[in-house]
Amino acid sequence: MEKPKIKIDRKPEIEFIEYKTFEAVPSKTVEGASQRIIAQIPGTNVATRILELEAGTDTSPDGVQVHDFWEELYIIEGSLIDLRLNEEFTAGMVACRPPGMEHGPWKSPNGCRIFEVRYYADQKKKNMNLLIILLLKRSLLVRLRASLNE
Numbered sequence: 001m002e003k004p005k006i007k008i009d010r011k012p013e014i015e016f017i018e019y020k021t022f023e024a025v026p027s028k029t030v031e032g033a034s035q036r037i038i039a040q041i042p043g044t045n046v047a048t049r050i051l052e053l054e055a056g057t058d059t060s061p062d063g064v065q066v067h068d069f070w071e072e073l074y075i076i077e078g079s080l081i082d083l084r085l086n087e088e089f090t091a092g093m094v095a096c097r098p099p100g101m102e103h104g105p106w107k108s109p110n111g112c113r114i115f116e117v118r119y120y121a122d123q124k125k126k127n128m129n130l131l132i133i134l135l136l137k138r139s140l141l142v143r144l145r146a147s148l149n150e
Contacts, residue, residue: 012039019050032057032108045069047118053080053108060105069118071097078112 019036027033032054040047045067053059060083072095079090083105089095097103099121 014039022050024052027062029061030057030059033059044120045118046120047116049116049118050076051112051114051116053078053106053112053114055109055111057108057111058105059107063105064102065104066100066102067097067118068099069120070099071095072117073097074115076113076115078108078110080106080108080112080114082106 019038022036022038024034024036027035034052036050036052038048038050040049046069064084075089075091075093077091079088081088082103095103
């Protein structure tokens with residue numbers, strides 16, 4: 001029996017280049033917000049990006065955010081105010097958000113640029129789950145073929 005092959009997606013290799021090389025993609029829901037995706041695994045939220053908020057941007061249309069992935073962030077410049085906590089976060093500050101952590105919405109009175117990395121903590125576990133699903137599908141297919149041939 002042939003072993004199923006698992007494709008493991010990886011982000012591309014990129015040596016140092018100007019971050020503005022990456023297109024600023026405007027938010028579909030928040031005016032004044034855009035992102036520059038440096039690398040992303042297709043079909044997933046696993047990404048490295050620069051989030052840019054123009055002066056006066058309010059992310060309230062997106063509401064409180066909750067994800068199934070980790071986020072690690074560094075405020076490069078500017079600041080943002082967490083509207084639920086009524087607390088301002090400024091350049092040089094970092095955040096580490098585990099899956100399920102509620103955060104936002106924010107306002108950025110003077111604009112803000114944030115470096116962000118998103119990832120799943122246990123990629124091996126996700127790959128094992130995929131392998132199990134593939135093996136179960138193959139097993140069911142083999143059984144189905146056998147029952148059709150009886």
